[in-house]
Amino acid sequence: MPxxxxxxxxxxxxxxxxxxxxxxxxxxxxxxxxxxxxDGVLRFSEFxxxxxxxxxxxxxxxxxxxxxxxLISRTVFPEVPPRVEYELxxxxxxxxxxxxxxxxxxxxxxxSLKPEKE
Amino acid sequence: MPxxxxxxxxxxxxxxxxxxxxxxxxxxxxxxxxxxxxDGVLRFSEFxxxxxxxxxxxxxxxxxxxxxxxLISRTVFPEVPPRVEYELxxxxxxxxxxxxxxxxxxxxxxxSLKPEKE
DNA sequence: GGGCATGGTATCATTCCTGACACTATCGGC
DNA sequence: GCCGATAGTGTCAGGAATGATACCATGCCC
Numbered sequence: 206m207p208x209x210x211x212x213x214x215x216x217x218x219x220x221x222x223x224x225x226x227x228x229x230x231x232x233x234x235x236x237x238x239x240x241x242x243x244d245g246v247l248r249f250s251e252f253x254x255x256x257x258x259x260x261x262x263x264x265x266x267x268x269x270x271x272x273x274x275x276l277i278s279r280t281v282f283p284e285v286p287p288r289v290e291y292e293l294x295x296x297x298x299x300x301x302x303x304x305x306x307x308x309x310x311x312x313x314x315x316x317s318l319k320p321e322k323e
Numbered sequence: 324m325p326x327x328x329x330x331x332x333x334x335x336x337x338x339x340x341x342x343x344x345x346x347x348x349x350x351x352x353x354x355x356x357x358x359x360x361x362d363g364v365l366r367f368s369e370f371x372x373x374x375x376x377x378x379x380x381x382x383x384x385x386x387x388x389x390x391x392x393x394l395i396s397r398t399v400f401p402e403v404p405p406r407v408e409y410e411l412x413x414x415x416x417x418x419x420x421x422x423x424x425x426x427x428x429x430x431x432x433x434x435s436l437k438p439e440k441e
Numbered sequence: 442g443g444g445c446a447t448g449g450t451a452t453c454a455t456t457c458c459t460g461a462c463a464c465t466a467t468c469g470g471c
Numbered sequence: 472g473c474c475g476a477t478a479g480t481g482t483c484a485g486g487a488a489t490g491a492t493a494c495c496a497t498g499c500c501c
Contacts, residue, residue: 221429222357222422230348232459239340249478260460265479285468286477299432304340306424311339314417350489367448378490383449403498404447 225303228274233259233267238297238304241277246292276300343421346392351377351385356415356422359395364410394418 229235233256240255241247247255252264259267268291271277276297282288293300347353351374358365358373365373370382377385386409389395394415400406411418 220354221433222353222425223429224433225425225429226348226353230344235340235344236338250476260462261479262461262481263459266459281478284477285466286475287467287479289478296432296435300428303424303428306421307340307343310418310421311341311343314414315339315342317414368446371448378492379449380451380491381489384489399448402447403496404445405449405497407448 228276229271229300229304231267231270233263234271235304235307237264237267237271238276238293238300239308241291241293241297242301242304246290248291249289252291271297346394347389347418347422349385349388351381352389353422353425355382355385355389356394356411356418357426359409359411359415360419360422364408366409367407370409389415 229238236256237252240252244251249264249268252268253259253261256264268277268279272279275294277291278294280290280292282290347356354374355370358370362369367382367386370386371377371379374382386395386397390397393412395409396412398408398410400408
């Protein structure tokens with residue numbers, strides 16, 4: 206449903222860069238992954254607390270897409286009130302250096318960007 | 324004009340991740356940067372050859388945004404036919420490890436993604 | 442004097458992303 | 472029997488991101 210996936214990877218030598226980016230290019234996905242790297246396991250409501258300006262619908266969406274891509278797993282506990290836990294899959298774990306690189310760069314250079322609007 | 328920039332970086336601990344992503348989250352920006360890391364200096368037409376399925380308008384757009392963010396520089400040579408060269412700024416150079424991380428991950432794992440559509 | 446190359450712009454359409462808001466189920470506690 | 476908590480879903484709408492297409496200026500070459 207989101208952007209067209211380049212599964213063939215034949216477009217160009219740098220195509221895998223594109224492909225990787227499409228995995229967590231969603232507006233909140235990188236943040237979701239980041240929090241999972243920090244905390245390990247998170248419930249839906251814990252995400253909401255960490256990311257207050259994300260609507261419930263968006264959060265669900267992004268989580269589902271990450272799940273569909275095999276980066277995170279979703280475990281439902283049949284309790285009342287319901288409990289759902291999200292954590293990284295093995296594949297998701299491999300993204301750690303990538304997210305880490307993003308974070309490191311951001312911490313270092315984000316302040317040196319020309320302000321735009323806000 | 325694009326996504327709202329988080330210049331304040333006060334939203335959350337992982338906000339810089341977001342901020343970084345917004346720099347090259349454009350559909351073709353990462354690819355542009357990648358090619359610049361590979362080739363050093365590129366003319367407009369050389370980008371077009373390397374990325375045939377990007378329209379001229381999009382390419383111009385993305386290049387201008389990267390320039391506005393201070394990641395690449397644009398040099399016009401007053402010749403005929405005109406010549407314009409793009410290269411990474413010092414700030415742009417610092418993104419190398421990030422793009423590299425994306426590429427490395429993609430090369431390793433992109434094939435193991437569930438195919439979607441295409 | 443027509444065609445080509447370069448590096449674009451302008452305009453319009455469409456598709457996709459994102460957000461607001463309302464609504465649902467269940468069970469326990471008061 | 473009403474409220475709250477949790478983890479959502481459904482529908483609608485607005486705006487942003489992207490694409491298609493056509494157009495422009497210049498000077499050289501033939």
